[in-house]
Amino acid sequence: MARHLFLHNGVAYEGELALFKSTHVGASGAQATADLPGLRPGFLYSVTDGTETRIMDDEVAVHRYMFSHPGATVSTVPLRH
Numbered sequence: 001m002a003r004h005l006f007l008h009n010g011v012a013y014e015g016e017l018a019l020f021k022s023t024h025v026g027a028s029g030a031q032a033t034a035d036l037p038g039l040r041p042g043f044l045y046s047v048t049d050g051t052e053t054r055i056m057d058d059e060v061a062v063h064r065y066m067f068s069h070p071g072a073t074v075s076t077v078p079l080r081h
Helices: 016-023 059-068
Strands: 002-008 011-014 032-037 043-048 053-056 073-080
Touching: 002 016, 002 053, 011 016, 032 053, 043 059, 053 059
Parallel strands: 011 073
Antiparallel strands: 002 011, 002 032, 043 053, 043 073
16 A cells, blocks of 8 residues: 655655645645655655655665765655654
């Protein structure tokens, strides 16, 4: 089962309902979205390369993305549900 995650103002929310309850913003107002499989992580990585923002939960994927996009920035993001 995939988890639908939405990034808004430096915080990730699990599901559109959690996003709306906390921020009163719909899914279209999120800065980034992701569908991640597996268990719920305690935090995520927000990777921005200047043109888009991605949400990742895998450190290896973050390292690979950073290697191919040297100007990208990474920050940790708490997950709220």
